[in-house]
Amino acid sequence: MFSGLSAFPLTPLNENSIDEKAFSNLVSRLAAAGVDSIGALGSTGSYAYLTREERCSAAKIAVDSAQGTPVMVGIGALRTRDVLLLAEDAQSAGANAVLLAPVSYQKLTQDEVFKLYEQVTRTLSVPLCVYDNPGTTHFEFTDELHSRIASLPSVASIKIPGVPSDPDEAKARVERLRALIPSTVSIGVSGDAFGATGLNAGCDAWYSVIGGLFPRTCLAITRAAQEKDATRAEAEAQQLEGFWSMFRQFGSLRVVAAAAEMLELTKGSSLPLPIRPIPENARKNLQQILSVLNLG
Template sequence: MFSGLSAFSLTPIYKNNVDKVAFASLIQRLVPSGVDSIGVLGSTGCYAYLSMKERAQAARIAIEHAGNVPVIVGISATNTRDVLSLADDAQKAGARGVLLAPVSYQKLTEDEVFSLYKTVTQQLSVPLCIYDNPLTTHFTFTDELHGRIAELPNVGSIKIPAVSSDPIVAKARIEHLRNIIPSHVTIGISGDACAASGLNAGCEAWYSVIGGLFPEIAMAITQAAQASNAEEATRLSNCLKPLWNLFAEYGGSLRVIATAAELLGFVSSPSLPPPLMSIKGHGRQQLAELLVELKLG
């Protein structure tokens, strides 16, 4: 489950509620694509903007409509009590794994982060993926902390942020991390623009935003890297550079992916929880033209 392509879905919002029909449809679209797992309630899943009840509901919907594809459910929250409650909801719904980032209003210390993962993993019956996302959590893991946490029970994977585009530097980064974590814990790359670099450098998984909306191209990149065809994986990723540029322009992937889903008619517009807004005006038209040019959707 924590290998290959994990496709992370948008959680569409309609009139300040989870759009259950559109969300179920997004999940169902992924089932025949061959993705190795489906991720929900990650950053693209807008987890930070949803209530506990809405998150439990979204987890149930995703698992109900994912068929035989394993579902990984995000359980991140600012309070350990809420993390444990979300973990319980996810496990009761049938999640095959959970994803946890060290989210906090106050900047956390390493001891606090370790304590969080120790508390949660002791109460899990499914494997956990460590979510290292310094851009949103404002906490930077050291590889040594990853090593400590990876020794805890029920840890199955580490989702790391972008690696260098230099193949030698990227490979050294992955090899260093691999040498200090248990062999059963996989390393997964996030940050779609550098996914090919991460996979080519030895990451076993890609936790993918575009995979949640455009699984075919994400699968093609993943399979090329898995076949040790680094040149093809890089070529396919480079074809998407205009999309990566939009991610950077709009502060990450969420607004771009939500707008793309709206343009393609997969979700209603607007689809993001206020105060977030999808892209308007020239940027929206630019994305619409890009989707046609790249033959996405």
């Protein structure tokens, strides 16, 4: 399940609870489109803003709505104790894998992060994907740390935060990391603007935010790269430059939440306060992007 397109949907929220119906529908859309896996409770899934009970409920909904498509569930939390409880909940819900970011308030050391993964992997009965996302965790993995963690039991994939935009540099980056990790551990690119470049550079998977909303569009990019048609993959991705530009300005969560609302897939902004929707002028720009592109 750690290859191809892994689509990460929103977890639509109001200030009281998860919109369970909207979330179920978003997951069902991904399964119907034929994505290779579904990533519930990633950063776009607002996992850090949810209680344990809400996360347990979301995991169950994702598994039940996925129609047999493999589901990976995020288990990141500030304390190791809570990560272990969330791992239990995800496995009890039927998750096929878990996704773990080293969430922190106090800055973590490389050794502290290694010990986190070491302790968690000892308890798992499903594979784990390492979530390297310095934009949200403010923790920088070294390649040496990736190598140490990748050798732990249950570690099956590394979700890297992007690759250089130059194709040769991107390929070299992926090859450097691959040389340090077991052949059984896949490399997946995130940071949607780098999706096609990462796949063309040799990444096994695209862990995609926009894939959680437009799975067929992202599958077309993914399949082109898998078929070694780098030119077509990049051309397909280039059509989404308007989204990438807005992601850079406002963050992918705010933009995808606004797009989901415009497409009537959610009610209201679905964002957890204090996060606010994108401003009105940006909404107009996003509406124009959606009206021009034939996305699915």
